[in-house]
Amino acid sequence: MWQTNAVAMRAGASQGSAAGTARGAPNYEAMLIDSPYFPDELEALPGLLARAGFEPDALVATHADYDHLLGRVAFPDLALGMGEPSVVRLHQEPGAAQRELRDKDAELYVERARPLALGHVQTLPVPGSIELGSEELELHPADGHTPDGMAVMARWCGVLCAGDYLSNVEIPMVEAGLGDYRATLARLAPLVEAAETVVPGHGGPHDRDTALRILDEDVDYLDALERGDERPALPKGRDTREQRRIHAENVERLR
Numbered sequence: 001m002w003q004t005n006a007v008a009m010r011a012g013a014s015q016g017s018a019a020g021t022a023r024g025a026p027n028y029e030a031m032l033i034d035s036p037y038f039p040d041e042l043e044a045l046p047g048l049l050a051r052a053g054f055e056p057d058a059l060v061a062t063h064a065d066y067d068h069l070l071g072r073v074a075f076p077d078l079a080l081g082m083g084e085p086s087v088v089r090l091h092q093e094p095g096a097a098q099r100e101l102r103d104k105d106a107e108l109y110v111e112r113a114r115p116l117a118l119g120h121v122q123t124l125p126v127p128g129s130i131e132l133g134s135e136e137l138e139l140h141p142a143d144g145h146t147p148d149g150m151a152v153m154a155r156w157c158g159v160l161c162a163g164d165y166l167s168n169v170e171i172p173m174v175e176a177g178l179g180d181y182r183a184t185l186a187r188l189a190p191l192v193e194a195a196e197t198v199v200p201g202h203g204g205p206h207d208r209d210t211a212l213r214i215l216d217e218d219v220d221y222l223d224a225l226e227r228g229d230e231r232p233a234l235p236k237g238r239d240t241r242e243q244r245r246i247h248a249e250n251v252e253r254l255r
């Protein structure tokens, strides 16, 4: 019914974790980035991860859209880490994520045991980095889809979690500035070059070449959007009625 991605990541224990703690840098052993959406997926997740040797001690959301914030449903004892712009957005739009989740659930006939509670939210440095075991996760700003957003780069294992960018199933959804969106694609390009696997928020994980192709297609799409094309050629695989609807919304927002 929907394609959303959550990424679990872990790294070996840090030799220098005491030093890391002394510097005040957060240090974790296993992390869940973004979240599944459906209640049965969230219920199955802790057991599924544990059997694969992942015991998350940290949750991270790439941005403050409701479909990325559900990690605490699976791991209620953990705080949710987000970049400062996402934390600011949550404060500026109190209850918005909860309302949007409720509306989507109603549309999809999804029932939940309880409404979404964000609990303790932890502000992460963006741009910046956090320690995962003995390794480092880079946090890069990624705004334009929304006014907040970050991409998470795990350089040691070649994985880039792009948030809601570089999707093979969704055209760029430009809810913040077109210029910001372009700047984010430019910032992501060298990260994609350095990655082996790129995981978008929605759609499939890509190898580097596929992600670079999608990035080019998205730049072309933004050009067409900026020209105000009513019916631009949409990329192969994304030329659907739903994506035409998203395009019409993009055009409307930029008017």
Ligand SMILES: [Zn+2]
Pocket: 065, 067, 068, 164, 201, 202
């Ligand atoms: Zn999303």
